[in-house]
Amino acid sequence: MSRFNGVDFYEIDSLLTPDEIAIRDSVRTWVEDRFLPLIEHAYDEAYFPREIIPEVAEMGLLGASLPEKYGCAGVSATAYGLAMQELERGDSGLRSFASVQGSLVMYPIYAYGSEEQRMKYLPRLAKAELIGCFGLTEPDHGSDPAGMTTRAVRVDGGFRLNGAKMWITNGTVSDIAVVWAKLKDEASGKERIRGFIVDCKAKGFSAPEQKRKHSLRASVTSELILQDVFVPEADLLPGVEGLKGPLGCLTQARFGIAFGVVGSAMACFHSATEYAKSRIMFGKPIGQFQLVQAKLAVMLTEITKAQLLCVQLGRIKERGNLQPAQVSLAKRNNCEIALQIAREARDVLGANGITSEYPVMRHMCNLESVYTYEGTHNIHTLVLGETITGLPAYR
Amino acid sequence: MLQLVCIKQVANTETRIKVAADGTTLDPSGVTWVLNVYDEFAVEEALRLKEALGAGEVVLASVGGAGVTTTLRNALAMGADRAVHLKTDDPAPDGLQVARALSALVTELQPGLVWMGKQAVDDDASAVGPMVAEMCGMPCVTVVCKAAIEGGVARLEREIEGGRELVEVPLPAVLTADKGLNEPRHASLKGIMAAKKKPIDERPAALGAPGLERLALELPPPRAAGRIVGEGVAAVPALVQALRDEAKVL
Ligand SMILES: Cc1cc2nc3c(=O)[nH]c(=O)nc-3n(C[C@H](O)[C@H](O)[C@H](O)COP(=O)(O)OP(=O)(O)OC[C@H]3O[C@@H](n4cnc5c(N)ncnc54)[C@H](O)[C@@H]3O)c2cc1C
Numbered sequence: 001m002s003r004f005n006g007v008d009f010y011e012i013d014s015l016l017t018p019d020e021i022a023i024r025d026s027v028r029t030w031v032e033d034r035f036l037p038l039i040e041h042a043y044d045e046a047y048f049p050r051e052i053i054p055e056v057a058e059m060g061l062l063g064a065s066l067p068e069k070y071g072c073a074g075v076s077a078t079a080y081g082l083a084m085q086e087l088e089r090g091d092s093g094l095r096s097f098a099s100v101q102g103s104l105v106m107y108p109i110y111a112y113g114s115e116e117q118r119m120k121y122l123p124r125l126a127k128a129e130l131i132g133c134f135g136l137t138e139p140d141h142g143s144d145p146a147g148m149t150t151r152a153v154r155v156d157g158g159f160r161l162n163g164a165k166m167w168i169t170n171g172t173v174s175d176i177a178v179v180w181a182k183l184k185d186e187a188s189g190k191e192r193i194r195g196f197i198v199d200c201k202a203k204g205f206s207a208p209e210q211k212r213k214h215s216l217r218a219s220v221t222s223e224l225i226l227q228d229v230f231v232p233e234a235d236l237l238p239g240v241e242g243l244k245g246p247l248g249c250l251t252q253a254r255f256g257i258a259f260g261v262v263g264s265a266m267a268c269f270h271s272a273t274e275y276a277k278s279r280i281m282f283g284k285p286i287g288q289f290q291l292v293q294a295k296l297a298v299m300l301t302e303i304t305k306a307q308l309l310c311v312q313l314g315r316i317k318e319r320g321n322l323q324p325a326q327v328s329l330a331k332r333n334n335c336e337i338a339l340q341i342a343r344e345a346r347d348v349l350g351a352n353g354i355t356s357e358y359p360v361m362r363h364m365c366n367l368e369s370v371y372t373y374e375g376t377h378n379i380h381t382l383v384l385g386e387t388i389t390g391l392p393a394y395r
Numbered sequence: 396m397l398q399l400v401c402i403k404q405v406a407n408t409e410t411r412i413k414v415a416a417d418g419t420t421l422d423p424s425g426v427t428w429v430l431n432v433y434d435e436f437a438v439e440e441a442l443r444l445k446e447a448l449g450a451g452e453v454v455l456a457s458v459g460g461a462g463v464t465t466t467l468r469n470a471l472a473m474g475a476d477r478a479v480h481l482k483t484d485d486p487a488p489d490g491l492q493v494a495r496a497l498s499a500l501v502t503e504l505q506p507g508l509v510w511m512g513k514q515a516v517d518d519d520a521s522a523v524g525p526m527v528a529e530m531c532g533m534p535c536v537t538v539v540c541k542a543a544i545e546g547g548v549a550r551l552e553r554e555i556e557g558g559r560e561l562v563e564v565p566l567p568a569v570l571t572a573d574k575g576l577n578e579p580r581h582a583s584l585k586g587i588m589a590a591k592k593k594p595i596d597e598r599p600a601a602l603g604a605p606g607l608e609r610l611a612l613e614l615p616p617p618r619a620a621g622r623i624v625g626e627g628v629a630a631v632p633a634l635v636q637a638l639r640d641e642a643k644v645l
Binding site for chain 1 (some may be wrong): 409468472588
């Protein structure tokens with residue numbers, strides 16, 4: 001099989017700066033040299049290859065777009081996205097690890113935290129001396145997080161948290177958890193969603209792993225159980241109240257996903273193309289049959305369109321004009337086409353497509369989760385629907 | 396100690412090479428350019444030595460056209476301190492010319508060590524290292540696969556036919572790196588961002604007159620299509636015969 005060189009049918013590199021290209025290429029070779037040799041075994045045995053974490057940090061992949069002041073690389077939004085693309089070309093579990101740490105743990109501390117909180121946590125999170133997770137979803141509140149039942153009450157010197165979160169990436173391996181819970185506002189008596197930095201070693205906190213997944217097997221997914229967990233005043237995120245707190249983080253993470261899944265799609269397209277050129281059936285390469293060519297042509301077209309969406313999304317973000325609905329459009333589209341490409345690629349590989357000899361079915365199964373988490377496909381459709389009509393259709 | 400690492404930008408070995416209209420140079424269109432792989436070992440070794448010493452400077456030098464900047468930046472991203480770009484429009488200066496330009500720089504910078512790759516994977520000439528050493532009156536050790544540098548002396552191992560040769564040379568010296576010397580690092584995101592701000596000193600390369608004239612560059616003849624002589628055990632005699640009579644490998 002020829003080496004993976006990404007896909008660039010539309011001279012997309014000409015839209016990138018030299019350092020963006022250098023970052024993408026360096027992450028690509030790192031994934032190739034260091035991560036791909038580990039992934040099939042990890043996926044089979046259902047564990048995240050944690051031995052790779054120090055290198056992920058060393059490469060600067062955690063919170064890469066945050067400022068240097070906090071120990072981060074300070075790369076452009078587009079460079080960050082391209083790094084996510086390469087990580088996800090390795091495995092969605094790897095990209096999820098980096099997304100959660102960077103966009104869902106470091107970002108809220110950066111955006112909503114005090115300067116003391118930033119200095120205390122961000123450099124250590126960037127170095128992976130601390131691992132974090134993000135607890136928003138609950139067993140009974142997925143697409144509608146506003147309905148959450150996890151609650152915080154004020155006590156002497158801080159807060160006491162009770163509740164349960166579910167489907168939390170990195171939960172079991174985390175040192176800190178950014179937990180979103182409802183807190184009664186003393187003045188108005190109204191409940192407001194607030195973010196708390198919870199020490200995972202705190203009394204009453206546990207994070208049992210959710211096993212037996214058929215998707216994202218090389219990623220840790222956990223429940224978070226909070227029973228009278230004390231959180232000191234200093235670990236409340238002061239800068240945000242309400243659902244816009246967690247949603248602001250999700251916008252960052254979804255931005256990375258929009259790029260990331262293009263990596264999965266490229267990996268599947270690459271496998272399918274190589275396979276189609278070498279697999280002989282009825283006396284010729286299957287790539288010579290029109291039906292197979294049609295699949296490959298659609299894959300290339302959709303990848304190219306998705307890439308263009310991503311580059312422009314990155315540029316809008318760099319200009320500071322990014323609207324969450326623009327991210328929804330890219331997340332929705334790119335997850336959908338990546339999943340379709342993975343399924344079609346699996347088909348092109350025939351029986352071989354179901355084995356771990358090829359990355360295709362692994363990506364396909366992963367993408368089922370990516371399609372659902374960070375706002376399901378339906379929910380992003382409703383976001384766009386509301387943006388177009390001004391009429392919300394969520395409930 | 397200042398270490399000078401001389402690096403070359405070459406066509407990616409997976410590129411489908413085309414010969415340019417002049418018949419003697421590479422057609423640059425559609426080529427992706429990369430750092431010569433043996434030079435990567437050289438850069439890495441210089442960086443490791445600097446890190447071990449906790450002091451010193453790693454300076455990169457490259458002879459070539461404007462496009463070489465990208466490769467210099469990529470190598471700076473690995474951690475080198477600064478670079479000198481010896482500019483020329485000549486797409487393929489010969490080894491002697493490159494050695495001349497580099498040795499002028501060596502004379503100027505007075506490095507304790509000059510590193511290079513053992514060869515460039517494009518023209519495979521392996522000429523520049525020894526030539527620079529000769530011009531600068533320095534010892535030269537080629538094809539280094541292990542290096543220990545201490546107190547002005549380099550103890551080196553070279554891969555030779557059937558074994559390893561151990562040599563010792565006083566510094567300053569020119570060393571050319573082989574595969575196996577180390578495992579080059581991947582440039583980190585921080586390294587790439589830092590490289591943008593590192594100085595690249597651009598100046599004309601003092602190439603002088605060429606020492607050889609390249610008459611022609613030709614691609615190897617295309618390989619003839621394969622032939623299936625039969626299937627299963629029954630095909631063995633025909634295969635053996637073809638290997639003996641046609642391929643003449645038996
Ligand atoms: C592997 C994995 C990792 C995850 N990691 C995290 C994490 O780190 N942190 C975290 O907080 N969460 C995480 N999640 C949770 C994820 O964000 C939720 O699964 C997601 O938001 C969907 O919620 P749900 O599963 O409860 O589905 P539901 O909300 O129950 O939705 C089920 C179906 O109903 C549809 N639906 C729901 N409402 C509507 C509507 N109004 N109109 C039309 N259709 C609708 C949905 O689109 C979906 O198809 C993770 C999930 C997975 C699978």
